[in-house]
Amino acid sequence: MARVGGRNAAFAWVVGVACAATVGVLAFLAIPMIPASVSWLGDAAGRSSTSTPAAEATGKAASVDGVPARCADLYDEALDATLTFAPGAAGLTASSDAPMTTATQLVDALRPQVVFTCTWRADAGTVTTTLADVPTDAGPIAAAALPAAGFTCSSQGERTRCTRTDGDLTETIEAGGGRWLSTSERGWHPSDYVSRIAKRVWG
Template sequence: MAGVGGRNAGFAWFVGVVSAAIVVTLLVLAVPMFPAASRWISEAAGVPQPTASAAATSAPVGCRDLYNEAAWAGLRWTEGAEMVASTDAPVSTAADLVAALEPQVLVTCTWTSGRGEISTTVATVPPDAGAIATAALPPLGFECAPEGDRVRCSRTEGDLLETIEAGGGQWVSTSQQAWHPTQYADGVAAAVWSRAG
């Protein structure tokens, strides 16, 4: 079959490759604009956008994220230590407060060892959860005090040390039964609120 006059296969291949390269380059340059374009389209359609703090609280969090290197090593190397991650509800004696606030659990980390058990839950809660906790927990034996932009309530009964912190839409609760690593609650709270900052 005779070729069509005026066409050159080599030139056609060259033009095709150059065109493909231009398209790929334009896509690579456009990728950083996809989030902004999506946000603009959502705003134009009237879809509400999350605030910076809401976006931070919804960021994925895992048990390993809650501990600095020293704390992680100390927990892991405790005799018989085992850790299970889940989305179980917070372990707390303040069952009515938990039911009222309905924390949306991001992760619950349960540690067991020869020394005892620790359960820590990170969750999202309504922005006024700190004020609600301050009003509801003292009658249950908790002592509450402001801790930066959040409130920390804690109680001790025998071998049980319980801490609940809430503020800025964040919730962290820890129940330590017999096993009390040094400054455990401080370290976990620092990790959680630094992620939200």
């Protein structure tokens, strides 16, 4: 059989060896990236399995065990609109600040672990709310300690709500089930604010 012109077996063999060596070098260089790639894929799969369509659509974090995970989750649509469009409203500010309350001794005793603090400002005044984790007996402790500080306490099912008014300042501290929700309303008192946010926390 006649050979096809233009082919050189030795040259083809050399090229083949060079290509194999190149592939080997590239594979060797890629080895350090394998753990990072596997980790990235795992994180991506975790985000995909735990996110909800609502969270993706709104940009809000999904609630944890039914409890709001950030300020935006604390308000129903009607209350959010009331606060957002109040005269002179400056919008919502979220932080991890400690609870704003005159009941400093109770705060020192319970040491609330702040989840978030939400502050609204408008021409009428300011409204600041803190959601935090506290010991499960925080409700009875508040009921026993706060009346001496001028608060009036009442039972709200399995939790305790204590309220104090001094001039244009109204303070509310609510605790139960390991959760703390405190609000300071100075000059601005949105209708049913405390009850409506409590429903978002305790249902």
